[in-house]
């Protein structure tokens with residue numbers, strides 16, 4: 583199912599082979615950041631909030647791998663400890679360089695997020711049929727359609743047997759003007775689910791553990807089709823930007839969290855320095871378009887539409 587990178591003429595850049603809700607959001611907010619992350623594949627140093635997100639996601643994955651009757655707070659905290667032990671051996675944790683005091687605060691924050699999760703739902707009632715589900719599908723059936731891919735934290739069946747997608751969020755709840763972009767991602771997950779399994783989910787829920795707050799969306803035929811059209815238009819914009827090697831910076835509040843400020847002309851940086859770094863990391867790096875996050879997506883299977891996972895996970 584994968585599309586080979588399309589190397590263009592002398593001036594063009596190698597196009598990414600796929601899009602994801604994250605990469606779409608990145609291109610929409612800053613095309614230059616998209617280029618650095620998804621085309622140049624520049625390494626991004628881990629941050630405490632992204633590593634904490636990885637830790638909490640893993641703990642909740644372990645929790646939902648347990649039999650429903652075992653999923654209580656004590657089990658969740660034990661799973662958090664297991665996830666912490668797994669992460670302790672990973673380079674991303676070492677790269678944070680936390681002091682003992684900072685590490686204690688990091689662990690306390692992660693525990694608070696897990697505790698607040700229990701204020702949002704009773705995990706013993708959840709019928710998960712897929713955890714950390716890596717999905718990929720063509721955006722549409724026309725020739726040249728890019729691949730859309732994403733990782734669904736949890737796919738489940740509700741009491742009526744309808745599909746529900748759950749996405750855990752460890753950051754802050756979006757303000758009203760950012761909520762639309764969150765919902766765009768939600769609809770893309772719904773589209774991905776529909777393309778892969780042939781069924782649109784009845785609900786997509788974003789569980790913000792920091793408050794805690796749940797944002798629940800009901801994807802409609804119209805909203806999902808609209809998102810597919812927008813993603814197709816965005817893909818055309820990515821292709822044009824690659825053809826012209828024209829990815830412009832778009833400064834915003836997100837610059838405070840951007841790993842590429844040193845190379846960004848909006849902050850006096852030189853993109854040519856990024857080019858040197860790209861050449862240094864390119865031989866070992868994944869193909870353009872691959873996600874910069876630490877989840878490894880599987881190689882394309884080329885298989886026909888898979889059956890829904892069997893309930894009972």
Ligand code: SF4
Pocket residue numbers: 612614615831832833834836837840841842843846847848849
């Ligand atoms: S610093 Fe801001 S403008 Fe520059 S690449 Fe990053 S997000 Fe874009």
